Amino acid sequence: MSEDAPRARAGVLRRMTARGRGEKHRAATPLELFFDLCFVVAVAQAGRQLVHALAEGHPESGIPGYLMTFFAIWWAWVNFSWFSSAYDTDDVPYRVVTLVQMAGVLILAAGVPRAADDGNFAVVWLGYLVMRLALVTQWLRAAHSSTGEERRAALRYAAGVSLCQVGWLGLLFLPLHARPWLFLGMAIVEMAVPAFAEHRYTTGWHxxxxxxxxxxxxxxxxxxxxxxxxxxxxxxxxxxxxxxxxxxxxxxxxxxxxxxxxxxxxxxxxxxxxxxxxxxxxxxxxxxxxxxxxxxxxxxxxxxxxxxxxxxxxxxxxxxxxxxxxxxxxxxxxxxxxxxxxxxxxxxxxxxxxxxxxxxxxxxxxxxxxxxxxxxxxxxxxxxxxxxxxxxxxxxxxxxxxxxxxxxxxxxx
Known part of the structure; x- marks a missing residue:
């Protein structure tokens, strides 16, 4: 298939090969727009908690809480967006796994008030787990459909995302005063995963x-x-x-x-x-x-x-x-x-x-x-x-x- 030709949409099962950077008329899909819509709920929850904390005169807890919960929301969106730019096949498995990621977003959103008020990240972590398992599944599928350095890059992504999710378990067990430091460290590690995964092969984001x-x-x-x-x-x-x-x-x-x-x-x-x-x-x-x-x-x-x-x-x-x-x-x-x-x-x-x-x-x-x-x-x-x-x-x-x-x-x- 020519890189300039738009891909046929909505196949039952398609090999997950990388899309071309030179592909013309590449635009956001209805599925991506639907995915974004789910984040409105999560962002609204984070904003509501920020309003409550600032209005009550507690910026010292409200602002760090907002920064942490917003990072979780933002990073989940970033992970999906760059992957879909490189490997969107729009077949049945891709759509189903994306819908599972949306369910994870809504679970995360439901846990934002508890995380902000009581420092209880259990529901947020569970929602994040659902999203990350779905993302790992996508990367493993991309690895299965590729060879050489592209395959190794996909496997590095899957391993990095999985290990980071284990690291986030510390939010459930560490004392409250230590959690912001863990969050900062894990955020740095999370953002290092793409550089680690793509140091020899660049994915085909558009x-x-x-x-x-x-x-x-x-x-x-x-x-x-x-x-x-x-x-x-x-x-x-x-x-x-x-x-x-x-x-x-x-x-x-x-x-x-x-x-x-x-x-x-x-x-x-x-x-x-x-x-x-x-x-x-x-x-x-x-x-x-x-x-x-x-x-x-x-x-x-x-x-x-x-x-x-x-x-x-x-x-x-x-x-x-x-x-x-x-x-x-x-x-x-x-x-x-x-x-x-x-x-x-x-x-x-x-x-x-x-x-x-x-x-x-x-x-x-x-x-x-x-x-x-x-x-x-x-x-x-x-x-x-x-x-x-x-x-x-x-x-x-x-x-x-x-x-x-x-x-x-x-x-x-």
Whole structure:
């Protein structure tokens, strides 16, 4: 079969051979979109626990808990996405095993409240076990269908994932004060597995497909923020008719979300993913992009609760729940994503400077969310203005990149 030809879909049983990086018209499948949908539940649970901890004035436990549970969610999604980019056969066994992974996601989501409140990771670990066993099955199937270094790479993946799952057992038996350190160590080991597995053979992940998958998950994170903020405003209006105080928060939150979308999708990032090293650094960096995008929604909820008197924290603390993740989103998108397409110093400075200005908005108290939204909107406006240059220069840059009319053609930060 030619690499340029789309694969026939939905066979009963197909040999699991690697897909080609040069395959044209490679896009996310309905099964992948369905898989992503399950993560909405898990992310919502993690965000809800973060809101509760911050509103009660316990950031010292809420933030580490959120970072740990979000890592589990994010890493499970990463594992599936890169495997499916390289070995998606879309036959019956592949679909069934993927559905099993989805069941594991939902089990993990059900265990998030216990992990956050009591440090009980038993259900989270069980959900993770279901997902990892399914992933190991996929890698063993890929190994069975391949030879040489490709087969050895698949077997190294299966062994690495299995050993890591055993390591996570420590979360069930170690004392509470030791679990964050175990989590940090295991997270480093987990992220080392791909480098270990692919040190002699590079799996056939597809740059455009991976860029699309990450972009779609970013939209899911921003959508979760919209939902969280909308629910918070609705609940506040049901109990307190303080519309005048809620509208600035709702308006500022909307501007933040719109600007976040614009900032992320301003560049055609698949052109940057030309090697394993670049792709892995870009992919791993999205832990901060995804985590901060989801945390913005939690922060808006906290700001609303503080405004109507339901949160036991200061206005400064409530403001920081919005400004800190917003600034982190801007800086992390610049660091791993946008800076590779900036041609001048002024363009490079837009997002870092905006991140600093957003942090300064924290001192505005209850006006911080609206001011942050205005800074975010101004960031987009400045980015668009700086992207406008001599027509011939713009066309030449696009032609050189092979993406005329895509990405920066829309202008952006």
């Amino acid at each position: 740059p455009h497909h991976i860029a699309e998958r990450y972009g779609l998950f970013t939209i899911i994170m921003l959508g979760e923020t919209v939902l969280a903020a909308t629910t918070a405003v609705q609940s506040a209006l049901d109990e307190d008719e303080a519309l005048g105080t809620l509208l600035p928060i709702a308006g500022g939150g909307l501007l933040i979300i719109f600007a976040a979308y614009w900032i992320y999708f301003a560049v055609p990032i698949h052109l940057h993913l030309v090697s394993n090293r670049q792709a892995f650094l870009w992919g791993y960096g999205h832990y901060f992009v995804f985590g901060s995008a989801a945390a913005v929604g939690a922060g808006i909820e906290v700001a609303i609760e503080e405004t109507i008197g339901k949160a036991h924290i200061s206005a400064f603390a409530a403001a920081s729940a919005v400004t800190v993740p917003t600034a982190l989103f801007m800086f992390s998108v610049w660091a791993i994503h946008s800076r590779h397409h900036k041609r001048t110093l002024a363009q490079q400075l837009v997002l870092p400077v905006s991140a600093v200005l957003v942090l300064a908005c924290t001192f505005a108290g209850r006006a911080a969310v609206l001011l942050t939204g205005l800074v975010a909107a101004a960031t987009v406006a400045v980015g668009v203005a700086l992207s406008v240059g001599p027509p011939a220069g713009r066309q030449g840059a696009r032609a050189a990149a092979g993406t005329e009319g895509v990405g920066e053609g829309a202008g952006g930060a």
